[in-house]
Amino acid sequence: MNFVIAKKPANWKTKNAYIMISPGMLLLFVFLVVPCIYALYISFTEFKSGAFVFVGLNNFKILLKNKIFWVSLLNTFYYTIGVIIPSIVISLFIAMGLNRKGGYAATLRTIYFLPVAISEAIAAVIWQSVLNPDVGIANYILQLLHFPKIGWYADFNWAMPTLIMVSLWKNVGYYMIIFLAGLQTIPQEYYEAASIDGANWWQSFRNITIPLLRPSLFFVYITSIIFSFRIFTWIYVMTQGGPGYSTMVTVYYIYREGFQRSHFGLASAISTILLLILLVLIIFQMRQFRLFKTEEEFR
Amino acid sequence: MRTRKINLIIIYALLTIGAVIILIPLIWMVSTALKTEAEIGAWPPTLIPRNPIWTNFAAGWKTQPFTRMLINTFIYCIGAVIIGGFFMALTGYVFAKFKFRGSNFMFIVAVATMMIPTQVIIIPMFLMMKNLNLLNTFFGIILPEVVNGFGIFLMRQFFLTVPDDIIEAARLDGCSEIRIFFKIILPVSRPAITTLIIFIVLYRWNDLIWPLINTTSNNMYTLPVGIASFQGVQYGIVWNNLMAVSTLVVIPLIILYLIFQKYLIRGIVLTQLK
Numbered sequence: 163m164n165f166v167i168a169k170k171p172a173n174w175k176t177k178n179a180y181i182m183i184s185p186g187m188l189l190l191f192v193f194l195v196v197p198c199i200y201a202l203y204i205s206f207t208e209f210k211s212g213a214f215v216f217v218g219l220n221n222f223k224i225l226l227k228n229k230i231f232w233v234s235l236l237n238t239f240y241y242t243i244g245v246i247i248p249s250i251v252i253s254l255f256i257a258m259g260l261n262r263k264g265g266y267a268a269t270l271r272t273i274y275f276l277p278v279a280i281s282e283a284i285a286a287v288i289w290q291s292v293l294n295p296d297v298g299i300a301n302y303i304l305q306l307l308h309f310p311k312i313g314w315y316a317d318f319n320w321a322m323p324t325l326i327m328v329s330l331w332k333n334v335g336y337y338m339i340i341f342l343a344g345l346q347t348i349p350q351e352y353y354e355a356a357s358i359d360g361a362n363w364w365q366s367f368r369n370i371t372i373p374l375l376r377p378s379l380f381f382v383y384i385t386s387i388i389f390s391f392r393i394f395t396w397i398y399v400m401t402q403g404g405p406g407y408s409t410m411v412t413v414y415y416i417y418r419e420g421f422q423r424s425h426f427g428l429a430s431a432i433s434t435i436l437l438l439i440l441l442v443l444i445i446f447q448m449r450q451f452r453l454f455k456t457e458e459e460f461r
Numbered sequence: 462m463r464t465r466k467i468n469l470i471i472i473y474a475l476l477t478i479g480a481v482i483i484l485i486p487l488i489w490m491v492s493t494a495l496k497t498e499a500e501i502g503a504w505p506p507t508l509i510p511r512n513p514i515w516t517n518f519a520a521g522w523k524t525q526p527f528t529r530m531l532i533n534t535f536i537y538c539i540g541a542v543i544i545g546g547f548f549m550a551l552t553g554y555v556f557a558k559f560k561f562r563g564s565n566f567m568f569i570v571a572v573a574t575m576m577i578p579t580q581v582i583i584i585p586m587f588l589m590m591k592n593l594n595l596l597n598t599f600f601g602i603i604l605p606e607v608v609n610g611f612g613i614f615l616m617r618q619f620f621l622t623v624p625d626d627i628i629e630a631a632r633l634d635g636c637s638e639i640r641i642f643f644k645i646i647l648p649v650s651r652p653a654i655t656t657l658i659i660f661i662v663l664y665r666w667n668d669l670i671w672p673l674i675n676t677t678s679n680n681m682y683t684l685p686v687g688i689a690s691f692q693g694v695q696y697g698i699v700w701n702n703l704m705a706v707s708t709l710v711v712i713p714l715i716i717l718y719l720i721f722q723k724y725l726i727r728g729i730v731l732t733q734l735k
Contacts, residue, residue, distance in 0.1 A: 186552030198586035283685035413580035
């Protein structure tokens with residue numbers, strides 16, 4: 163048997179690898195990478211009476227002068243930053259609190275994780291009812307606590323914080339699990355040793371938890387950026403980009419220009435610019451991707 | 462010691478309040494589903510309906526072809542699981558166990574595609590589906606993103622933990638590579654495959670954009686699209702009907718979640734960078 167294998171050409175394994183990987187990579191390529199390139203092409207055209215006419219950089223010129231476009235970029239960053247920081251802080255707090263055995267902690271973990279199972283569209287509809295400025299229960303609770311009523315998604319200044327809040331509701335449990343997994347890899351002896359040395363809670367948090375939790379922190383950071391750039395469903399259901407343009411984020415703007423106004427060229431130009439921004443971000447993060455690859459080779 | 466105990470009580474009080482905030486929308490959903498329209502519009506709102514109207518569930522379900530949408534959602538998820546699940550597992554396996562020219566580069570490209578927001582490709586994808594005559598078909602909804610960086614990454618992370626010895630042993634026995642994958646690898650990867658399936662179903666279940674743009678008739682809608690566009694077809698929103706339908710959809714899912722929680726959590730742990 164060994165003899166037969168030894169006679170196979172040296173690259174037979176590679177050949178097999180190529181054969182096995184090609185259908186998956188082809189599907190990835192055709193339904194993810196090709197559309198990106200296609201979007202680039204469409205962004206140089208205009209859709210006129212059923213045909214694409216080449217217009218050069220015209221769409222980009224229109225966009226750079228378009229105020230809504232710039233507002234949408236600003237809103238995207240507002241939302242992204244508004245989500246990342248509380249995502250990390252709140253879910254880390256929950257994870258540290260619930261990182262112990264016991265029935266009650268397990269019950270709370272289950273509850274925090276529950277929204278992950280609820281479709282975003284349905285969650286958005288439910289929240290729309292909860293936050294209804296006139297008859298929703300959220301304002302009733304505020305009234306019971308002697309706070310003024312809030313317009314939530316119907317208020318120009320509150321709409322974005324409302325979206326941030328509801329997406330935290332949906333995703334905090336997911337991040338909590340990531341942090342819990344990370345926390346469980348930290349040996350308990352480290353904390354014991356630190357407390358013998360007289361370290362207080364904050365010192366052991368800063369010098370043990372944070373450094374050893376770095377992989378989880380990085381993962382939550384990346385995931386929340388990805389989720390943030392994809393925000394669509396909440397806006398589609400709850401605000402449609404309004405009131406005013408207060409929740410008009412770039413990806414919703416693409417949808418509106420493309421599908422509600424059939425401005426395929428302009429919408430694709432927005433996609434192209436967003437992709438370029440993301441490409442810069444990806445290259446910026448590439449070092450981190452490399453980092454975990456080389457670590458893997460050490461194992 | 463005493464301050465530690467007090468701290469613990471404060472932390473748990475906060476965590477309990479947080480858990481209540483998580484649950485309020487769900488309780489509110491069930492409550493609204495059972496109310497009359499008059500009670501929904503009343504201030505102050507009631508949490509427990511005065512006269513629960515149980516017929517709201519049947520009435521709400523009939524306002525749209527929701528049964529059809531439920532079936533569509535099933536087909537959509539199963540299709541994505543079969544096509545995506547198989548090829549992502551295979552691709553992840555190759556990335557974990559084979560080194561060949563370009564494997565690093567291809568893997569980085571696959572992982573990098575995770576960063577692409579879906580909406581960036583909705584227009585080209587819609588046009589592609591239109592040219593392929595796949596609008597209003599299941600393939601038109603399933604194929605976009607059917608193989609994605611996340612699933613490949615997840616499976617590769619898992620297959621890295623499978624010892625090389627069992628693969629080598631099978632090779633020495635003269636097993637072909639694809640046979641090794643089917644007969645040796647898949648049987649030992651049941652937990653990872655389960656996790657991958659849950660992630661695909663969750664992704665499709667959360668997804669609104671593909672069924673929204675690639676379908677035009679409500680006979681091809683999925684449940685999320687049907688519920689999200691409820692407001693468009695009605696004069697104003699009939700909240701008790703909408704919430705009744707949401708309840709009917711959400712409650713079975715919560716039960717499923719309680720059953721599969723273990724696998725889901727295991728999967729999330731698996732995706733962590735170590």
